[in-house]
Amino acid sequence: MNHWNDLYALILIVFAIYLFLTLCFFGFTRYLKKRRINKRYLALVKKIRLFYKPIAWLVVIGGFVALDPVTHGLIILLVAGFGYKQLGNYISGLFIRASPLLAKDTLVRAGKIHGRINRIGSLGMVLGTDQGERWVWYHSFDRTGFTLISNQTNVLQRALYLRSDLSKESLLDLIFDHPILALGKPTNLKASANKNTFLMHYTLVKGARHEDFINYLHDHDVMTYSTENFDA
Template identity: 90%
Template sequence: MNHWNDLYALILIVFAIYLFLSLCFFGFTRYLKKRRINDRYLALVKKFRLFYKPMAWLVILGGFIVLDPVSHGLIILLVAGFGYKQLGNYISGLFIRASPMLVTDTLVKAGKIRGRINRIGNLGMVLGTDQGERWVWYHSFDRTGFTLISNQTNVLQRALYLRSELSKERLLDLIFDHPILALGKPSNLKALAIENTYLLHYTLVKGARYEDFINYLHDHEVITNSTENFDA
């Protein structure tokens, strides 16, 4: 890529692919709903569409940097530096929004915040609380941990911070060995910047008690906490 016209062509190609995929997503979603196929396929469609946008922007930014690696790279670094917090907030939101349970009218609890989702944005959510509408950044949910309570199935998805010297693969095996996790429901283990610290999003089977799962982890020398600050 040596000319601005090449970058314009790249933008048009990325945009055309997005339009094509949007039409495919729309048709495929209608087909799945009409056939009443398992909701997890709808969740996969939603997740794929959600992550396409940032990937498309990365491709465009990559093309912009290739035109002039030094000056354009410096511009991108400066912009990323000024928008570091919002960028991290957006990335946190991607993983939170990927949950199929995250829809409007779902009850959310994060620390002392409790409310029903009124609107879902790219950087946060508007919750209807007892004190009125409240904007909550996604990084607030990552910091305090959160619970999504489905108003239809009463299935709980929770967030839990773990500390363990086990490898991520061994820890995943340990987690999924416990029958309290709902089969077919999303569970995700993410390694954090702090050594041996992880953030687990998990879904319980209906009627299960999360205390039983936590006790199971403690029995296997896995420390749990509601935030990433284990020393507090």
Template identity: 75%
Template sequence: MNHWNDLLVLILIVSAIYMLIYFGYLGFTRYVKNKRINKKYIALIYKIRLFYKPIAWIVVIGGFVALDPLTHGFIILLVAGFVFKQLGNYVSGLFIRSSPLLAVDTVVKAGKMRGRINRIGSLGLVLITDQGERWVWYNSFDHTGFTLISNHTNVQQRALYLKSELSKEKLQNLIFDHPILVLGKPIILKALQNENTYLLHYTLVKGAQHEDFINFLQDHEVLINSTEKFDS
């Protein structure tokens, strides 16, 4: 990329693709309202739309840096330093917002806090709690873990911290061996900075007991915690 006109063309291309995805999602959602089509296709298009936006920004920023790697690269690093916390919230929010259970009126439990989702933002959630409305950053869920409870299906999605000597692949295989998890629902196992420590997002089948899954993991010498700080 050698000229500003090239960057403008790049912006127009990624914007046009996003608009196609956006209107395609709206059109498909309206179409299936009166059709018996599996909702997983709607969820798939929603995830594509959700994750395409940051990818588009990365592409545009890459094109901007390519015009003048030294100067523009320094500018991007400077801006990133000022908005680092917001970027962390946004990235955490991408994975939380991709959950099919995350919707207005879903009940959220995180640590001692419990509330009903009133609004979903790019950086956090507005919850209705016993003390009134409360803004919660997505980053806070990474530190405390959380549970999503759908008011319509009573299905639960939970977040749990694990510590195990098993490799990530073997731990994933162990998790998928348990029948308590909902097939077809997203199960995310994320390696953390602390050695052998992972953050697990999973969905329970209707009527299943969370404690059964915890006991299953503990029987296989997997440590369980509600935060990433395990006792030494």
């Protein structure tokens, strides 16, 4: 990319693709709802649309840096430095918002916070609590762990921190060996900044007990905690 016109063209192409995908998503979503097809496909459509935006921004930023790698690269580093917390908050929100259970009017419990989702934003959510509406940043959920309670199915999606010497792949194999996890529901495991620590989001089958799964992990030398700070 050698000229500003190339960048303008790239932005137009990215925007045109987003507009096309939005129209496709809208039509495809209406089609799936009318046909009453499995909700997993709707969740997949939601994820694709959700993650396209940051990918599109990365493409545009890459084009901007390519025009002048040194000067423009420094500008991007400065902007990223000043917005580091919000950037991390946005990235945390992407994975939380990708949950198929996350929707308006869903009950959320995270530590001492308990309320119903009134609005979902890019950086956080507005919860209706007993004390009134409350804004909660996504990084707060990552720090304390959270539980989503679906009003329609009463299915629980939980968040739990794990500490183990096992690799991520071996830990996933161990987790999926237990039949307590709900089939067709996403189970996500991502490495934490702390060594040998992982954050897991999972959904239990209806009627299953969270304590049984915890005991299973403990029996296999996997430590569990509600937050990332195991030494607290």
